[in-house]
Every structure is written in C-alpha cells, then in structure tokens.
Amino acid sequence: MTNSQKxxxxxxxxxxxxxxxxxxxxxxxxxxQIVTGGTLMRxxxxxxxxxxxxxxxxxxxxxxxxxxxxxxxxSVGSVMGFVGALAAVLIVEMDMPVSVTxxxxxxxxxxxxxxxxxxxxxxxxxxxxVTLAGMLVFRGLSLWLLEGQSVGPFPREFQILxxxxxxxxxxxxxxxxxxQLFGARNFNVLSFALGLLGAAAVxxxxxxxxxxxxxxxxxxxxxxLFWGRIAIISAAIVFLMFKLSTFRGLPxxxxxxxxxxxxxxxxxxxxxxxxxxxxxxxxxxxxxxxxIKTERLTFLAFVNMGVxxxxxxxxxxxxxxxxxxxxxxxxxxxxIAAVFIGGASMSGxxxxxxxxxxxAFIMGVMNNGMSIMGIGIDYQQVxxxxxxxxxxxxxxxxxxxxx
Amino acid sequence: xxxxxxxxxxTKEFPGVKALDKVSLTVAEGxxxxxxxxxxxxxxxLMKVLSxxxxxxxxxxxxxxxxxxxxxxxxxxxxxRGIIIIHQELALVPQLSIAExxxxxxxxxxxxxxxxxxxxxxxEELLRKVGLKExxxxxxDSLGVGKQQLVEIAKALSKDVxxxxxxxxxxxxxxxxxxKLLDLMLELKSQGVTSIIISHKLGEVRxxxxxxxxxxxxxxxxxxxxxxxxxxxDIVRDMVxxxxxxxxxxxxxxxxxxxxxxxxxxxxxxxxAERQIIKNISMNVRAGEVVGxxxxxxxxxxxxxxxxxxxxxxxxxxxxxKLHGTPVDVSNVPRAIEAGLAYVTEDRKHLGLVLDETIxxxxxxxxxxxxxxxxxxxxxxxxxxxxxxxxxxxxxTPSVFQKVGNLSGxxxxxxxxxxxxxxxxxxxxxxxxxRGIDVGAKYEIYAIIxxxxxxxxxxxxxxxxxxxxxxxxxxxxxxxxxxxxxELSAEEASxxxxxxxxxxx
Ligand SMILES: Nc1ncnc2c1ncn2[C@@H]1O[C@H](COP(=O)(O)OP(=O)(O)OP(=O)(O)O)[C@@H](O)[C@H]1O
Ligand SMILES: [Mg+2]
Numbered sequence: 001m002t003n004s005q006k007x008x009x010x011x012x013x014x015x016x017x018x019x020x021x022x023x024x025x026x027x028x029x030x031x032x033q034i035v036t037g038g039t040l041m042r043x044x045x046x047x048x049x050x051x052x053x054x055x056x057x058x059x060x061x062x063x064x065x066x067x068x069x070x071x072x073x074x075s076v077g078s079v080m081g082f083v084g085a086l087a088a089v090l091i092v093e094m095d096m097p098v099s100v101t102x103x104x105x106x107x108x109x110x111x112x113x114x115x116x117x118x119x120x121x122x123x124x125x126x127x128x129x130v131t132l133a134g135m136l137v138f139r140g141l142s143l144w145l146l147e148g149q150s151v152g153p154f155p156r157e158f159q160i161l162x163x164x165x166x167x168x169x170x171x172x173x174x175x176x177x178x179x180q181l182f183g184a185r186n187f188n189v190l191s192f193a194l195g196l197l198g199a200a201a202v203x204x205x206x207x208x209x210x211x212x213x214x215x216x217x218x219x220x221x222x223x224x225l226f227w228g229r230i231a232i233i234s235a236a237i238v239f240l241m242f243k244l245s246t247f248r249g250l251p252x253x254x255x256x257x258x259x260x261x262x263x264x265x266x267x268x269x270x271x272x273x274x275x276x277x278x279x280x281x282x283x284x285x286x287x288x289x290x291x292i293k294t295e296r297l298t299f300l301a302f303v304n305m306g307v308x309x310x311x312x313x314x315x316x317x318x319x320x321x322x323x324x325x326x327x328x329x330x331x332x333x334x335x336i337a338a339v340f341i342g343g344a345s346m347s348g349x350x351x352x353x354x355x356x357x358x359x360a361f362i363m364g365v366m367n368n369g370m371s372i373m374g375i376g377i378d379y380q381q382v383x384x385x386x387x388x389x390x391x392x393x394x395x396x397x398x399x400x401x402x403x
Numbered sequence: 404x405x406x407x408x409x410x411x412x413x414t415k416e417f418p419g420v421k422a423l424d425k426v427s428l429t430v431a432e433g434x435x436x437x438x439x440x441x442x443x444x445x446x447x448x449l450m451k452v453l454s455x456x457x458x459x460x461x462x463x464x465x466x467x468x469x470x471x472x473x474x475x476x477x478x479x480x481x482x483x484r485g486i487i488i489i490h491q492e493l494a495l496v497p498q499l500s501i502a503e504x505x506x507x508x509x510x511x512x513x514x515x516x517x518x519x520x521x522x523x524x525x526x527e528e529l530l531r532k533v534g535l536k537e538x539x540x541x542x543x544d545s546l547g548v549g550k551q552q553l554v555e556i557a558k559a560l561s562k563d564v565x566x567x568x569x570x571x572x573x574x575x576x577x578x579x580x581x582x583k584l585l586d587l588m589l590e591l592k593s594q595g596v597t598s599i600i601i602s603h604k605l606g607e608v609r610x611x612x613x614x615x616x617x618x619x620x621x622x623x624x625x626x627x628x629x630x631x632x633x634x635x636x637d638i639v640r641d642m643v644x645x646x647x648x649x650x651x652x653x654x655x656x657x658x659x660x661x662x663x664x665x666x667x668x669x670x671x672x673x674x675x676a677e678r679q680i681i682k683n684i685s686m687n688v689r690a691g692e693v694v695g696x697x698x699x700x701x702x703x704x705x706x707x708x709x710x711x712x713x714x715x716x717x718x719x720x721x722x723x724x725k726l727h728g729t730p731v732d733v734s735n736v737p738r739a740i741e742a743g744l745a746y747v748t749e750d751r752k753h754l755g756l757v758l759d760e761t762i763x764x765x766x767x768x769x770x771x772x773x774x775x776x777x778x779x780x781x782x783x784x785x786x787x788x789x790x791x792x793x794x795x796x797x798x799x800t801p802s803v804f805q806k807v808g809n810l811s812g813x814x815x816x817x818x819x820x821x822x823x824x825x826x827x828x829x830x831x832x833x834x835x836x837x838r839g840i841d842v843g844a845k846y847e848i849y850a851i852i853x854x855x856x857x858x859x860x861x862x863x864x865x866x867x868x869x870x871x872x873x874x875x876x877x878x879x880x881x882x883x884x885x886x887x888x889x890e891l892s893a894e895e896a897s898x899x900x901x902x903x904x905x906x907x908x
Binding site for chain 2: 010271273276279290
C-alpha cells in the first residue's frame with residue numbers, strides 16, 4: 001500500500017462514524033431511487049420529503065441538545081400534538097389572528113418544557129420518568145382540547161407555515177428561459193441560486209477549517225477524502241435545489257428548517273453555552289465544579305425542546321390543515337432514533353447537530369421510499385427498528401475496535 | 404533464577420503516539436520487579452499489553468511467559484495463566500460487599516446459584532491473608548482507599564495468582580497503609596508469588612523491589628539491581644536523563660498582607676444531617692504564603708476545601724470567608740471562582756475532567772469568558788491558552804487536541820491544574836496535587852506553586868505526603884476528625900510532631 005492510501009485508510013478508520021453516516025444516506029437514497037423506478041428523486045417527491053420530515057428535523061435539533069446534556073424527552077410527540085390542537089382551537093374556534101396565535105403557541109411550548117425541565121433539573125427526577133408522564137398528560141390534554149374531534153381547516157396565513165413556497169425574486173423571463181433549457185414546466189431561479197450559494201458556502205467553510213487545522217498541525221483528512229466529501233455534499237445541495245426549482249421552488253418550511261439547522265449547529269459548536277452543554281453531559285460533577293450552572297442549563301435544554309416541539313406542532317397541523325387527536329403519536333420515537341442514528345451517545349456529552357439532521361433524513365428517506373414501494377406499515381417498523389440497532393451497533397463496534 | 408516473564412521488543416502505537424518503542428522486560432521467578440518512569444513513559448501501557456487488555460496482534464513484539472510464547476486475546480486469557488493486574492484506577496463496585504466484589508465474574512456458583520455461605524467463608528480467609536479484619540459483607544463504599552486496595556489484592560489472591568501486577572497501588576494511600584501493602588507484597592513473595600509494581604514513590608521502590616526497570620519515552624533505558632543497594636538518585640537519573648539534586652525548588656519565604664480568612668466554618672454530612680463533618684474551623688492564608696493541611700485520610704480535609712469552594716460539599720454550612728479583609732460570597736461555584744478561589748480536586752477522573760473531550764476543551768472550561776466574545780468562542784484563543792499551559796506544565800501529548808482520557812494519569816493531573824491556573828485565582832486550593840506524578844513533574848508543579856506565591860497569591864495545599872508538605876509549606880494546619888488540632892510553622896514542623904498532634908488529640 002502506498003503512503004497516501006495508508007493515510008486515507010487510517011483517517012477513514014478514525015472517522016468511520018462521520019463518513020459512514022454520509023455513505024449510508026447516499027446508499028439508501030440510491031437504493032430507493034432504483035427500486036422505486038426513479039420516483040424518489042422526482043421533484044414533487046423531493047418537495048414532499050422535505051415537507052414530511054421538516055417537523056422531525058426541527059425536533060431532532062432540540063432532542064440532540066437534550067441528549068447531549070445527558071437526558072431524554074419522550075413527550076415531544078404529545079407536546080407537538082397538543083400545541084397543534086391548541087393552535088386549531090385558538091384560530092378555528094376562537095377566531096384568533098395567526099400573528100397572535102403563533103407566539104402564544106411558542107410560549108406555551110416553552111412553558112411545557114419549563115415545567116418538565118423544572119422537575120428534571122431542580123428535583124433530579126430522571127427525565128425518562130418526567131417526560132413519560134408528560135407524554136401521557138399532553139396526549140390526554142389534546143384529546144380534551146379537541147373533544148376527540150378533528151378541528152380545521154386553517155386559514156391560508158396559517159397553512160403557508162408549511163405548504164407555502166418562497167416566490168422568485170428574479171425576472172420571470174429568466175425562469176421561463178431556464179425552464180425551457182432544462183425541459184421543465186417552470187423554474188424557480190431563486191432556489192437554484194440559493195443552492196449554488198449553499199454549495200459555495202460549504203466549499204468555503206471546508207477550506208477555512210482545513211486551513212485552520214493545518215495551522216495548528218492537527219492531523220487532517222487526506223486531500224482526496226476532503227475533496228471527495230466536499231464534492232459530494234455540494235453536488236447534493238445543488239442537485240436537490242435544482243429538483244426543487246423545477247417544481248414549485250423552495251418550500252417555506254425548508255427555509256425555516258435550514259435557518260434553524262445553521263443556528264443550532266453554530267450554538268452547539270461555537271458558543272459558550274454550547275460548550276457548557278457538552279461539558280454537562282460529559283461529566284456533570286466536573287462541569288459543576290468548573291463553575292457551570294448545570295441545573296439551569298438542563299432546565300434551558302428542556303425549555304428549548306418545548307419551543308421547538310411547539311413549532312413542529314404548528315407546522316404539522318398546517319400541513320395536514322387540521323388538528324387531530326392522533327397528531328404526533330409515537331413521533332418522539334422517530335426523533336430520538338434520528339438523533340441516535342446520527343451518532344449521539346446515550347450517556348450524553350457527544351453528538352452533532354449535522355449528525356442528527358442526517359439521521360432524520362435517513363429515517364425520512366426510508367419512510368418515504370418504503371411507502372412508495374407499498375411496503376406495509378408492519379414491515380416498515382421492523383426495518384426502521386433494525387436500522388436503528390445497526391447504526392448504534394456500528395458505533396459501538398467502531399469504538400471497541402479503536403480502543 | 405529463571406525468568407518467569409520475558410517481554411521482547413514490545414512496540415505499541417496509538418493514533419499519533421508511539422507509547423512503547425521496542426521495550427524489553429525480564430522478570431525472574433519469585434522476585435519483586437519495579438517499573439519506574441516519568442508520566443506518560445508507557446508503564447501502564449506495557450502492563451496492559453502484558454495482561455491482554457491490548458490483545459495479541461495490536462502490538463509488535465513477543466511475550467514469553469513460563470517458558471512459552473504467550474498470545475493473550477483478553478484479560479480472561481492472562482488471568483487463566485495466573486497473571487493478575489490491579490489497575491491504576493480501582494475497579495471495585497462501591498455498592499457491593501467485599502465478598503460480592505471478590506467473586507464478581509468468578510462466582511462460586513453451583514448450577515447458577517451462588518453459594519454465599521461458601522463465598523463468605525473463602526472471603527474471610529482471603530481477607531485474613533491480606534490483614535483485613537472486616538466482615539465479608541461490608542460494603543466497599545464504607546472502606547477507605549487503603550483497605551479497598553487490600554481488597555483488590557485479596558481478589559487477586561482468589562484467582563491463584565502467579566504474577567501480580569500493581570499499577571501505582573500506593574498513590575492514594577498514606578504511609579501506614581502503604582507500609583502494610585508493601586509488607587504484604589514481601590509476604591506474598593516469600594510464598595512464591597512474583598510481582599511487578601509501578602510506583603512514583605521511589606522510597607517504596609527501594610524498600611520492596613529486587614530489580615528496577617526504568618522506562619523513558621517509551622523505551623527501556625536500564626535495568627538496575629536493587630539488592631545491591633540502590634539510591635533514589637540513581638533511579639531518578641535514569642528516569643529523567645539528568646541529575647536532580649533538589650526535590651523542592653528554593654523559594655523566598657515572605658508572608659504579605661492577610662489574603663484569605665475562614666472563620667468558624669461548620670458543615671454537616673449531605674445525607675446524614677446529624678453528622679458534623681467540619682467542626683468550627685478557622686484558618687488564614689497571607690499573600691505569598693503556602694499553607695498546608697495535614698491529616699489522615701478521612702479527616703475532612705477534602706470536605707473542608709469543597710465546602711468552602713462554592714458549598715460543593717455538605718449542608719447547613721455556616722461561617723465566613725473573607726478575602727483581603729472583606730467577606731465574600733462563596734455560596735456557589737461561579738461565585739467562588741469570581742471571588743478568586745480555585746480548587747484542584749484530588750479525584751481527577753470523576754470531579755476534574757471531561758474525559759471524552761480534548762485537552763483544549765478541559766483547559767479553558769472554568770474560564771470561558773477569556774476565550775470568547777459575546778458568548779461566541781474564539782477557537783484560536785482557546786488553542787493558544789491550551790498550548791501555553793501545555794508548555795508551562797510540560798504535558799506529554801502529541802497535541803492539545805488529544806482526548807484527556809487517552810493521557811497517562813500524571814498528564815491528566817497536569818490538565819486539571821492547567822484548568823485552574825487559567826482562572827488566575829487569588830487563592831489556589833490544591834488537593835493532593837502530586838498524586839501519581841513523577842519526580843520531575845512534581846518539581847515542575849512545586850515551581851509553579853512558588854511562582855504563584857512570588858506573585859503574591861495564596862496557596863493551600865492538602866497532601867498525604869508529609870515530606871511534600873514539609874518541603875513546601877510555610878505553615879501547616881493539622882486536621883483530625885473534622886477539626887484543626889494544631890498549627891505548626893515551617894521551623895516547628897516535622898513528621899513526628901504532626902503525627903503526635905493527630906494521635907494525642
Ligand atoms: N488509548 C490511548 N490512546 C492514545 N494514546 C494513549 C492511550 N493510552 C495511552 N496513551 C499514550 O501513551 C503514552 C503512555 O501512557 P501510559 O499510560 O502507559 O503512561 P504511564 O507511564 O503509565 O504514565 P503515568 O505515570 O502518568 O501513569 C502516553 O503518552 C499516553 O498519552
Ligand atoms: Mg500509568
């Protein structure tokens with residue numbers, strides 16, 4: 001083996017987790033693309049994929065933080081359903097304006113998180129128990145709020161939370177021109193431009209961090225791997241955005257989601273509060289003795305989770321255009337699975353936002369692909385369960401091998 | 404004598420670190436063989452290779468044991484051949500009893516049902532051998548570290564040991580417990596057990612060992628015959644590669660203005676509210692002073708320090724803490740840090756470090772304000788801080804991006820120290836600061852203490868190593884059962900006087 005091959009192999013072995021996740025997503029997408037005869041990557045289906053998974057991804061952001069802090073939140077599905085129901089009651093039955101309802105719902109989500117966080121952080125009741133209780137309580141409360149009925153439909157202003165699309169800002173002529181060029185019915189120039197911009201940003205940030213690593217003399221990934229990884233990611237972004245452009249453009253919810261992903265990735269990796277959360281989850285006692293207010297931080301992690309669950313609840317209700325008592329049922333499991341597939345550790349202290357997002361996409365693509373194939377819900381559950389187990393096994397296996 | 408064990412040209416690499424580089428070790432049957440070397444020299448790694456923690460195939464070189472090539476695939480393999488290792492970090496389960504711990508994974512079972520009667524009887528026998536009078540049903544929790552160490556040995560004896568490996572067994576022990584353990588080793592030797600001991604306490608090495616192998620930077624540099632009479636300086640010279648005449652660096656002793664005053668300090672046990680742990684303690688530290696607290700293990704020294712440092716221990720704490728003559732609020736850790744206190748814990752694994760994170764992460768953790776602006780971290784500044792302390796403390800690591808969990812014990816201690824030096828404290832409380840640290844690094848830590856004192860900072864030093872207290876402190880408080888029983892100036896203090904204050908109380 002040549003030296004550079006050896007370097008690539010060693011680096012791959014050391015970062016099996018990160019590459020493995022990316023490859024798994026690509027492999028799963030390729031697999032379903034083939035077995036569904038190309039349906040998976042059709043623009044309309046890609047748009048759907050985003051719409052269907054946005055609320056899971058949004059909650060996975062909060063869940064990652066809760067899990068990194070060393071806890072778990074089983075109540076998110078119920079809280080999400082409850083807030084959706086609350087929004088429906090406020091808007092549909094009480095005729096409250098959307099602009100008032102949305103902030104109210106977010107605050108209610110925050111309060112729910114605060115109530116649960118209070119018991120976990122200040123009374124040291126295991127989060128598993130507190131949020132299990134919360135799961136039951138809020139499922140019951142949604143039923144009560146809705147009186148067992150579905151409530152809807154919502155006014156348009158509310159629906160666009162989820163099903164609206166960002167309009168094009170470029171001259172219409174450009175769109176028709178490009179549409180002709182690519183043989184599509186229409187073309188949203190803005191979303192394609194954003195895709196190019198995103199790809200450029202990925203390349204730029206990659207180069208920047210590579211330069212910084214080199215400056216500190218950290219053993220960095222071999223050039224071949226680096227460029228391969230960057231090329232795949234930026235090509236994927238351009239490709240997806242291109243597909244979206246040829247349908248109706250960028251859904252609003254993708255914008256919300258994209259912004260949140262960036263904000264949370266920044267918070268967890270670059271800020272003091274993010275650092276403290278990792279310290280808290282990594283070794284609570286040491287964190288406390290280092291002057292970190294561990295209780296308050298735990299509390300805030302749950303408040304944050306509550307707010308995100310509330311947002312997800314509204315997006316979900318807006319998408320279905322109705323609030324049903326069953327909304328959010330068992331969704332917490334998908335969210336938690338996404339975070340663990342994404343590489344977070346059960347014992348806290350490790351896990352990345354981007355991992356959770358990719359984990360959620362893996363789950364989402366599987367859900368979507370299997371539904372297109374017409375696989376029954378029974379088999380779908382079995383397969384998803386096995387994938388979760390396989391992902392975590394892969395993790396543990398790698399860790400053991402490295403030690 | 405024939406060789407029981409021969410390790411030939413062992414090389415072990417971790418990503419970025421060559422921990423062992425063609426190390427050879429020959430241990431004769433029936434001897435006590437000591438391994439010495441600086442922190443990170445590779446001592447623990449060598450023993451992990453030997454005991455199968457790192458299985459055959461993950462290292463280069465050969466192990467010959469009892470006349471045959473040995474390729475252990477795991478600890479089970481080596482244990483079956485009578486090689487028992489007691490690791491640097493004790494591995495007993497605190498919530499279980501002595502008997503349960505001894506027979507953990509090795510239960511005297513009959514068809515899956517444990518015969519506790521038999522287990523207890525055998526435990527009692529083993530405990531007698533190691534000189535413990537505790538009942539087999541005593542919980543590990545309620546034993547001091549010294550006795551826990553003896554239980555570990557009893558556990559080893561329960562497995563028909565031929566080669567006993569002790570990795571820094573006395574690091575956490577005080578002298579009389581250490582002495583018991585060393586005598587037990589000699590006793591076992593007379594019964595034909597071969598032992599390997601790793602220790603930074605060279606006095607003990609001289610006392611107990613027949614042969615000493617010195618490892619430096621992952622290479623074996625010498626094998627010394629100790630029976631012919633070996634001086635500590637001989638060992639030190641091979642360890643650090645130069646002569647070291649003084650163990651304690653010189654310091655100009657001058658006490659300045661009053662810095663820290665603790666008055667009428669009381670604290671009670673966190674669970675058993677009726678037990679008073681700290682009894683009416685008053686103490687002070689002047690600027691530039693190094694003040695020691697001597698006492699036996701369990702005398703309440705750590706509890707005193709932690710109760711002062713942000714009320715991290717105990718309940719119903721009362722008393723006043725003054726800095727520069729004005730009372731300060733130390734009611735939680737952030738406030739204590741803000742006031743200018745820092746506490747370097749004795750328990751680095753559980754209370755000091757986030758083991759899964761890097762040196763850089765741990766170094767800046769207690770003072771993130773310095774490396775951030777508006778709550779956003781400046782990773783460049785962080786790296787610089789971490790590098791600064793890596794150089795100042797000579798932490799042995801390929802980079803500051805190494806996980807602290809991968810560092811050797813002594814180097815982990817340096818990271819904890821770096822974390823607290825980085826908070827620029829007025830008063831630094833050091834709890835067993837040199838536990839598990841090699842002679843060279845100890846000297847460096849003493850030099851840093853002296854620097855702090857020269858800058859007019861105050862240092863409180865809790866230590867079970869009396870020579871260290873005597874060598875470093877301007878004043879020593881003697882503590883026993885939660886109360887101060889005496890105060891000695893540097894001139895008055897001696898090992899005997901401290902002990903007599905403790906005993907005659
Ligand atoms: N799992 C690991 N991964 C990476 N490096 C490691 C690992 N274990 C040990 N090392 C490195 O190997 C070297 C030798 O470590 P080792 O624990 O054997 O030292 P030691 O001689 O026992 O030191 P001490 O006296 O401080 O206990 C150190 O530089 C350490 O950082
Ligand atoms: Mg060691």
